[in-house]
Amino acid sequence: MSVPVLLLEAAGPESEALARAAAASGHPVHAITDAATLASYSGELRQLLAGCLVTDFTRPDQAAADITGYGRRIDAKALLTVNEYLTDVAARSCAALGLPGNDPERAAAARNKALMATAFEAGHVTTPRTTIVADLRELQVLREAGAVGFPCVVKPADGAGSAGVTVVTGPDELEPAWHAARAARGMYGMPRDERVLVQDHVQGREFSVESVTQRGLTSHLCITRKHTTGGIHRVELGHTLPVHLPAAAEHALLEQAVRAIAAVGIHNGATHTELVLGRDGRCTVLEIGARLGAGHIGVLMHHALGIDPWRTLWDIALGRPVTLTPARGGYATVRFLTTPHAGRLIAVTGLPEVTTTIPAVRVRANAGAHVAPATSNRGRLGHVIVTGHDQRAVDEQADRILRQITVTVAPESRT
Incomplete structure (x- = not known):
């Protein structure tokens, strides 16, 4: 049955794939964006859309109210986003519209790394030792007291895509890392949390777990191996999936992913959980996103496993049962x-x-x-x-x- 659906931001590879999937199923797709981003929409993307709401994401509460009002006017039956910066607004808008979504009271913890660290601790998730600092003087006091170990990772509280993240190997590198974290900018000019996280640097192989949750029940789609740079910046240079590991290692990764998913209140939708597996088998969660993994991970799953992650996400958002059995057993990178x-x-x-x-x-x-x-x-x-x-x-x-x-x-x- 064809029903109107809302897509919080249609720009970007993953978002456009969602728009195409909904349109191919006959659903009128209505995008929510801001004026500056709307100007960048291609003609092809605009043709996919049945409508568009322009709002101001610098005022998240007003944006959520705008989205709710628009959704009621068009009688929207689903709301989705794969945009990292909009997952919190999406959860609150879903709750207001009575649509399947995530816990609006905890959704910010899947977006803000400081809140995430607190939620992980409460949820008994194994994470790096984390200190949250509000200003440079506080960081200097911690360093002088010997409370900061090296190497460590300095990152912004509300960054994404590795922006502003620095691996620090000695005291002289702390202040430049602090400034790099504070200089990182997000999208839409949204209000920032100016705090900075200092975390122990965890050694090991980096993976991510790609999962979907429906009505609180989580299914894991695959484990992804991450290829990253060395040095002070850890940029993702590639992904390979699915990765098959010894049973104990897979169990450790999936167990921690489930704990992280529960800790930040994921009830309906995709999650991308980033983890490190140490040589001793210890599994540490670095962070989680309440969205499909970026960096073409959805495309890789489609090619390797025959899973259509975009149709799956719409089915979850529409409250329909999903089928996640891989149609083929290949690999993609x-x-x-x-x-x-x-x-x-x-x-x-x-x-x-x-x-x-x-x-x-x-x-x-x-x-x-x-x-x-x-x-x-x-x-x-x-x-x-x-x-x-x-x-x-x-x-x-x-x-x-x-x-x-x-x-x-x-x-x-x-x-």
Whole structure:
């Protein structure tokens, strides 16, 4: 049955995929965005939409009231977002409209890392030791008292996409890391929590658990291996899924993911839980997002497992039963393009042709644009997706393709 649905932000790869999935099912899709972002909507995206509400996300309470009023006018039967910055507003709007969503009283804990740390502690989630600091002087006092160990991670309370996150190896690096965390900016000019988190740096392999929850019952779709940079910035350079681990390791990851999901009040929708698995088998949750994993993880699941995550999310949002049995047993990986040098982008060469096993090749940075080494996920220049039936072969092919790609950058003249 065709019914109107609300999509909190239609811009972005995952959001556009949600819009296409709803439209393909015959549902009129109404987007909620702000004026500046609406101006960036492509003609193709606009054609998918049955309507659009422009609101002001710098006033979240008013935005939630606007969304609620609009939803009642069109008799919306579902509301979704995969936008990290809007999950809190989405939960409160769902509650006001009587639609399936997450606990509005705890939704901010899935968005704000300071609130998340408190919720994780209450929910007995294994996490890094975390100290929340309000100003630089407080951080300096902690350092002088020997209360900050090294290496540690300094991050903004309400950041996303690794923006403003620094791995600090010594006392002299603390103040620059503090300023980097405070300088990180989100989307829509939303009010910021200016606090900064200082966490123990946990060593080990990084994974994420992709899950969906309906009426409080959670199903895990897969475990994803994360490829990240070293150094002071930990930018995600790739994802591979599904990953199969020894039974004890898988149990540890999934158990902690379930605890994290419960701790932040996830009742209906997707979650992306980021974890570290130590050599001793200890599993530590870094953070959780009340959304589908970004970085094309939904696309990877579709290619590798035959799961349509976007249709699944709409079914959950509409209160319909979902079927999550993988239709095939393949593997998929994405590798992101970056540059080691700052300057003006001249060209990206050596890109592979799109084939059945290389379904996506994209460069999103235009020639002539200023580029620089990635310090967050926003600094990535493009991506390549590789699929196949053997995990090692898929990873090796992706790495080989990446070595064949050349990013040519010219130093910008200084005047």
